[in-house]
Amino acid sequence: MKINRNKPDVFPKVNALLMILICFITLYPIWYTIVLSFNDANDAQMGGIYWWPRVFSLKSYSAVFANASIVNAFTISVLRTVIGTLTHVFFTAMTAYAFSKKRLIGRNIFLAIGTFTMFFNGGLIPFFLLLKNLGMLNNFIVYIVPTMFNFFHLIIFTSFFRGIPGSLEESAMIDGANEFRTFVQIILPLSMPVLATIALFHGVWNWNDFFWGVIFVNDEALQPIGTYLYRIIAETASSNMKINMPGAISLKAVNSQSIKLATMVVATTPIVLTYPFLQKYFVKGVMIGSVKE
Amino acid sequence: MRNHMDQIPLRKLSLKSRIYHQRYLLFMALPALVWMIVFNYIPMYGIIIAFKRYRIIKSIADSPWVGLANFKELFTEGDFSMVMKNTLGIGFMRLFIGFPLPIIFALFLNEIKHAGFKRTIQTISYLPHFISWVVLGGIMMNWLSDAGLFNEILMKTGIIDEPRFFLAEPESFWNIAVFSDVWKELGWGAIIYLAAISGISPALYEAATVDGANRWQKMMHITMPSIMPTVSIMLILAISGILTTNFDQILVLRNAVNQSASDVIDIFVYRVGFKMNRFSYAQAISLFKSVVALILLLGANQISKKTQGHSLF
Incomplete structure (x- = not known):
């Protein structure tokens, strides 16, 4: 890699090409899937589609949106993500605010108990048995309460709260506000970047998770879109899908493959739509998370 | 008052x-x-079922103690060696390939001087991190099927003569698991190193330029040493996580045909515990994994502390 000063420096150009290649390899499989999902299902089976739909068709999408199970699964995903993320962020941030006060009684015990949870856990089976004993299996609450808190996120919140000038809190205290009111009215509005970061992390996990719907829930009415996709992709339940489909849509215009592709695109769209708005926050969030307490 | x-x-x-x-x-x-x-500590009490004969109809406390019988069964039944081989095989490949690539990517991306171009590359490379494994698994099944695009490319370039069904080949599974993970996490994994690089004082580079250092020398003698603390911390975490494979990913990509290569500890616990109702037996290997991971974490942390001076705690 020794660079000869007499020759023109080719490294920047080679490097730029390499980066463009990486971007292409990253984007193309996603683009290819989108293109296929918008192509007529029968025509797509002949192959040869690479860059743009050959016979444009929205039939796969009409089939997806006409499928009651898919619409229900999508709704469960939305509810789970919105409620789960709001409760997680509020509960973890509230705890972190109390924890950020050095004077908190038992703070060191709390730190020890919390740190240990980051490196050791009982494993899947004891966790399952706990949820069974708590009556949370087959219950929507399983998506909310068992993921309400995360000690690593608490550390991220704590380091952010430490950076907020104490004078703001003091003036609220002088006005007679207690710590909880100070947290809600003063601290939360000042903490949008870190709230957005944690909401993004937890929201993306909530939206993308499919295993909780596989293992903790049997009731089909409670399965999120990821679990639904898992079942049609990994367990290929395409026969069930045809039963759910209204007769108005011709069976020939769509097939299980085209529905799979369209469902995949539908399941990913909310993430891709919110991604640009949240991007500025998560880079900061990762940096805060990497700083030791 | x-x-x-x-x-x-x-x-x-x-x-x-x-x-x-x-x-x-x-x-x-x-x-x-x-x-x-x-939610964290009561499940730790549940670990004791590894030393009991637990049946789902009884409570944990009422199940009879069996000592180390589940572990004996585990180590003699042959499952253990297969599961460990797959877990360590994928784990080491991830450590040797998946760990350094984001660092290299960050170093090369840092050499892109045009801010807009750099930001675009970052935006694109982070994107797959946010897509669910179940969707990516669906994309991969499409690509890797016998009529898929991957076979088409390999046949057109003359690398293979007839289509292969990659997900039905146990010998391909480790590569599929590791390289699809690299594809998904390359950009995201680089964020932390890019953050570390952005914290390096420009004065160091200016001084090196005055001394006649070239790009490569600056990279090796300024950038690399400056990000070593971050690399050490990430390496400690990577080593302690060597037995933790990507559960969601493997759950989607596994099937009955590639099972001999895709049965890793976490999948085995799920398959044997929940599909075969052998909870105590599955918990034995789960506990084995947790203990080894904790030992690896403390060990890697100590070694890093002694040799590099950087540690988690």
């Missing part, structure tokens, strides 16, 4: 009045303590 109370050194107050004084803070912190005891 709150402000009056703040003037008094806290140690002189009795515990009772300190609790009263902090009642709002405690009200904010205690629910999470209860939450951790319920």
Whole structure:
């Protein structure tokens, strides 16, 4: 890699090409899937589609949106993500605010108990048995309460709260506000970047998770879109899908493959739509998370 | 009077009045303590089923103790060697390939001087991290099928003569698992190193330029040493996580045909525990994994502390 000063420096150009290649390899499989999902299902089976739909068709999408199970699964995903993320962020941030006060009684015990949870856990089976004993299996609450808190996120919140000038809190205290009111009215509005970061992390996990719907829930009415996709992709339940489909849509215009592709695109769209708005926050969030307490 | 109370050194107050004084803070912190005891620590009590013969109809306490019988069964039945081979095989490949690539990517991306171009590359490379494994698994099944695009490319370039069904080949599974993970996490994994690089003082590079250092020398003698603390921390975490494979990913990509290569510890626990109702047996290997991971974490942390001076704790 020794660079000869007499020759023109080719490294920047080679490097730029390499980066463009990486971007292409990253984007193309996603683009290819989108293109296929918008192509007529029968025509797509002949192959040869690479860059743009050959016979444009929205039939796969009409089939997806006409499928009651898919619409229900999508709704469960939305509810789970919105409620789960709001409760997680509020509960973890509230705890972190109390924890950020050095004077908190038992703070060191709390730190020890919390740190240990980051490196050791009982494993899947004891966790399952706990949820069974708590009556949370087959219950929507399983998506909310068992993921309400995360000690690593608490550390991220704590380091952010430490950076907020104490004078703001003091003036609220002088006005007679207690710590909880100070947290809600003063601290939360000042903490949008870190709230957005944690909401993004937890929201993306909530939206993308499919295993909780596989293992903790049997009731089909409670399965999120990821679990639904898992079942049609990994367990290929395409026969069930045809039963759910209204007769108005011709069976020939769509097939299980085209529905799979369209469902995949539908399941990913909310993430891709919110991604640009949240991007500025998560880079900061990762940096805060990497700083030791 | 709150402000009056703040003037008094806290140690002189009795515990009772300190609790009263902090009642709002405690009200904010205690629910999470209860939450951790319920959702983190009660499952740790459940670990004891590894030493019992647990049946789902009985409670954990009522199940009979069997000592190390589950472990004996595990180590003699042959499952263990297959599961360990797959877990360590994928784990080491991830450590040797998946760990350094984001660092290299960050170093090369840092050499892109055009800010807009750099930001675009970052935006694109982070994107796959946010897509669910179940969707990517669906994309991969499409690409890797016998009529898929991957076969088409390999045939057109003459690398293979007839289509292969890659997901039905146990010998391909480790590569599929590791390289699809690299594809998904390359950009995201680089964020932390890019953050570390952006913290390096430009004066160091200026001084090196004056001394006649070339790009490569600056990379090796300024950038690399400056990001070593971050690399060390990430390496400790990577080593302690060597037995933790990507559960969601493998759950989607595994099937009955590639099982001999895709049965890793976490999948085995799920398959044997939940599909075959052998909870105690599955918990034995799960406990084995947790203990080894904890030992690896403490060990890697100690080694890093001694040799590099950087550690988690």
